[in-house]
Amino acid sequence: MDIAKIVEKKVQETIDKYGLFTKKDKILVALSGGKDSVTVLYVLKKLGYEVDAFYLDLHIGDWSKKNLIAVQELCKLLAVKLTVVDIRAELGSSMCFIHKGIKSKKPNLSNCLICGVIKRSLLNKKARELGATKIATGHNLDDEVEVYFMNLFKYNSDLLWGMGPQNGVTRDKKFVPRIKPLYFVTNKETKEFTQELKLPVVYEKCPCSSTSGIRNDIRKMVQELEKENPNLKKELIEKLQEKIKNKNFKVSGKITYCEKCGEPARGKICKSCDLFSSLCKSE
Numbered sequence: 001m002d003i004a005k006i007v008e009k010k011v012q013e014t015i016d017k018y019g020l021f022t023k024k025d026k027i028l029v030a031l032s033g034g035k036d037s038v039t040v041l042y043v044l045k046k047l048g049y050e051v052d053a054f055y056l057d058l059h060i061g062d063w064s065k066k067n068l069i070a071v072q073e074l075c076k077l078l079a080v081k082l083t084v085v086d087i088r089a090e091l092g093s094s095m096c097f098i099h100k101g102i103k104s105k106k107p108n109l110s111n112c113l114i115c116g117v118i119k120r121s122l123l124n125k126k127a128r129e130l131g132a133t134k135i136a137t138g139h140n141l142d143d144e145v146e147v148y149f150m151n152l153f154k155y156n157s158d159l160l161w162g163m164g165p166q167n168g169v170t171r172d173k174k175f176v177p178r179i180k181p182l183y184f185v186t187n188k189e190t191k192e193f194t195q196e197l198k199l200p201v202v203y204e205k206c207p208c209s210s211t212s213g214i215r216n217d218i219r220k221m222v223q224e225l226e227k228e229n230p231n232l233k234k235e236l237i238e239k240l241q242e243k244i245k246n247k248n249f250k251v252s253g254k255i256t257y258c259e260k261c262g263e264p265a266r267g268k269i270c271k272s273c274d275l276f277s278s279l280c281k282s283e
Contacts, residue, residue, distance in 0.1 A: 003192045010189075011043045011181045018165040020179045021134045023049060027179075028132035030123055031055045031074070031082075033067025033202045036138030038074055039190045040181050042199060044136060045078050051136070052081045054126060056119060059087060059094035066202045073200040085126055091118070099208060105278040111208040112215075114275060120178075121263060121272035127176040140182040140190060142219075145233045148240065149218045164241060172255040175264045184234060 001009075014020065021027060029041040031053045044051045055071045058064050068084070075082040087095055098118065099111045127135050144163065151163075165183040182190065194201045210216070226232050257263065258270035260277075269277065 003189060003196050007039065007185055007189055007193045008043055008046065010185050011040075012047060014165055014181060014183050015047075018183075020165055020181065021049065025050065025133045026131060027051045027134045027136050028127045028130060028176075029053050029080075029136045030119075030138070031071045032138065033070040034138065035190045035194045035201050035203065036140050036182060036187075038070075038138075038199050038201050039185070039193050040136050040138050041074065041080065042078065042197070044181065045080060052083065052130065052132070054123065054130075055082060055084050056122060057084060057086050058115070060096055060206065060208060063202070063204060063207055066204070070200040070202050077200070083126065083130060085122065087118075087122075090122060096208065102275050102278060106275075109275075110210055110213060112210065115208070117271045117275055121270065124174075124176055125263060128174065132176055135176050135178045136181055137178055138182060138190075139180045140185050140187055141233050141237060142187040142222075144180075144183065144237055145222055146215055146218050148236065149222070150214060153214065153218075164244065172264055174257070175255060184237070186233070 027044060027049055029037065029044065029051055031037045031041060033055070041051060041053055053071065053075050055068065057068055071082060074080075087093070087098075091098065093101075095115060095118075099114055102114050103109060103111075123135060148163065165180050167178040167180075191203075222233065229235070255264050255266065256268070258265040258273055259268050260273040261270060263270050263272070265271070
């Protein structure tokens with residue numbers, strides 16, 4: 001079986017097994033221009049689902065420019081509607097300046113953590129405005145295994161029970177469920193898939209991403225463990241999902257609304273507003 005059929009089969013099986021969405025859902029695919037999100041959009045479109053695309057222009061120099069060109073080419077190729085949101089128009093600054101400002105007050109936060117919080121918040125808000133019933137992201141099997149170990153090593157075991165092809169278990173009228181169709185597809189497979197089909201993809205890593213830290217250490221550890229057990233990642237995540245299903249675990253906390261922006265939150269202030277509030281505090 002060629003790589004295209006392997007990936008398409010895995011995605012459809014994941015959709016069916018976990019009931020991720022139906023042909024009646026309006027799915028917004030969060031595009032970055034990288035191989036994973038490109039794979040998601042291509043496969044869901046081919047499988048006949050109703051998909052639109054979303055791209056957040058972070059204004060990270062030439063890297064963002066290349067990604068914007070790639071997503072525009074892809075959406076034109078697939079005849080998919082693309083919504084582009086400019087972070088400067090939304091928040092007044094590029095992501096680089098936001099990183100710098102927040103880290104001047106909270107130096108222990110990584111660029112990726114800051115970026116992730118802000119992107120999730122904007123994505124949820126825009127998906128709701130666009131009438132999407134589900135958001136599809138490009139998180140793959142490698143990503144999930146890394147997050148699994150990160151939660152273990154940081155003693156965030158409660159967060160494990162919210163892991164899955166559909167993020168969390170809490171439902172709210174302001175929260176658009178985020179879905180991971182590539183949950184059992186590996187990094188290697190999405191790279192081979194996009195290369196085989198010659199899809200417009202930016203393979204370069206974000207220049208703001210860190211080359212050190214716990215996630216990179218975990219990635220190296222998993223690579224070593226895979227030498228002994230090539231099926232490690234798949235087996236680990238499958239066993240986690242079995243335990244979640246059999247034990248009927250619940251994620252602690254309930255959804256409220258941020259006192260500052262009105263978006264979904266687990267406390268009085270959402271994570272995005274909490275980050276920006278640090279910029280307003282005095283030295």
